[in-house]
Amino acid sequence: xxxxxxxxxxxxxxxxxxxxxxxxxxxxxxxxxxxxxxxxxxxxxxxxxxxxxxxxxxxxxxxxxxxxxxxxxxxxxxxxxxxxxxxxxxxxxxxxxxxxxxxxxxxxxxxxxxxxxxxxxxxxxxxxxxxxxxxxxxxxxxxxxxxxxxxxxxxxxxxxxxxxxxxxxxxxxxxxxxxxxxxxxxxxxxxxxxxxxxxxxxxxxxxxxxxxxxxxxxxxxxxxxxxxxxxxxxxxxxxxxxxxxxxxxxxxxxxxxxxxxxxxxxxxxxxxxxxxxxxxxxxxxxxxxxxxxxxxxxxxxxxxxxxxxxxxxxxxxxxxxxxxxxxxxxxxxxxxxxxxxxxxxxxxxxxxxxxxxxxxxxxxxxxxxxxx
Numbered sequence: 001x002x003x004x005x006x007x008x009x010x011x012x013x014x015x016x017x018x019x020x021x022x023x024x025x026x027x028x029x030x031x032x033x034x035x036x037x038x039x040x041x042x043x044x045x046x047x048x049x050x051x052x053x054x055x056x057x058x059x060x061x062x063x064x065x066x067x068x069x070x071x072x073x074x075x076x077x078x079x080x081x082x083x084x085x086x087x088x089x090x091x092x093x094x095x096x097x098x099x100x101x102x103x104x105x106x107x108x109x110x111x112x113x114x115x116x117x118x119x120x121x122x123x124x125x126x127x128x129x130x131x132x133x134x135x136x137x138x139x140x141x142x143x144x145x146x147x148x149x150x151x152x153x154x155x156x157x158x159x160x161x162x163x164x165x166x167x168x169x170x171x172x173x174x175x176x177x178x179x180x181x182x183x184x185x186x187x188x189x190x191x192x193x194x195x196x197x198x199x200x201x202x203x204x205x206x207x208x209x210x211x212x213x214x215x216x217x218x219x220x221x222x223x224x225x226x227x228x229x230x231x232x233x234x235x236x237x238x239x240x241x242x243x244x245x246x247x248x249x250x251x252x253x254x255x256x257x258x259x260x261x262x263x264x265x266x267x268x269x270x271x272x273x274x275x276x277x278x279x280x281x282x283x284x285x286x287x288x289x290x291x292x293x294x295x296x297x298x299x300x301x302x303x304x305x306x307x308x309x310x311x312x313x314x315x316x317x318x319x320x321x322x323x324x325x326x327x328x329x330x331x332x333x334x335x336x337x338x339x340x341x342x343x344x345x346x347x348x349x350x351x352x353x354x355x356x357x358x359x360x361x362x363x364x365x366x367x368x369x370x371x372x
Contacts, residue, residue: 009340017229025059029327032076047096048097051098060103072116075112107169109177115144117138122147129143159216190210210255231265231267252291256295307346331363
């Protein structure tokens, strides 16, 4: 590794995320780990897993997607929730561990919609069969079921579930929440024309398709104190469609403006895969993240290959984003910020950590084998 990064890398400079003052610009991205108890209760193993990133110097840790109601939001077996007192208590333990190591802790709130790996009855904006098939690494198998078109009453329940989960997140000690509006799950299904065929106020134009996301953010913002961070994750690509792209800066700008007006404190622009450039450019000379910064004036997180120090420096130095979020790079290097600080090598990611299961048990078996 180039030793010139030692102590001077831009990732190591302080940053802000809404009202949060962060010690650096390195964030752990959400990664589903399918390791909660059968009732969706976070475990001691999960608390240790999240604390490891904080101990390694990451300024903020965003959890895996957390389900928000007991109806249709659950996406995986062994996914953690924020619906019951027991789930809240499990997250409180994790929050204490992360805070003790000096990092902020943010809960990603998620509704799987048509892409649930575990439900036999699902809901979506329209009754459109999802592309692709369920993911074996997350406990799924076979095709996704045909979803039922979500009703106005169901939509109200979705918003209520996110608000209740955000309140529980605050009570558990989280510093904020992130609404998962990306990667093909429920909110992104509303954003996407081929999965949203509605003719009511939630379908049609880009402004109408993003309405549910904006209404949910607005409802959460009104329900929590101003010092509690409310973020949102958006993406062009999906876990079941790596090729999808927005139609250009016009569509993207509508989404960005809507979530900012609804009260978001930051935008997290996600990409499928490990190369930011594959999905970064909305136009030949304009990145999605730079556009999000220009439209909203809010902090923007970028991910996709950010474990590469040169890539991370480019993203920050050229004004594409304010912070970088690491997924697989963080799994391979839970002490990545400390490695940057000390000029130590960055380890390569071992794909066996997520295969044949994305669980923490599987990861520990792989790492024990490597250590042996």
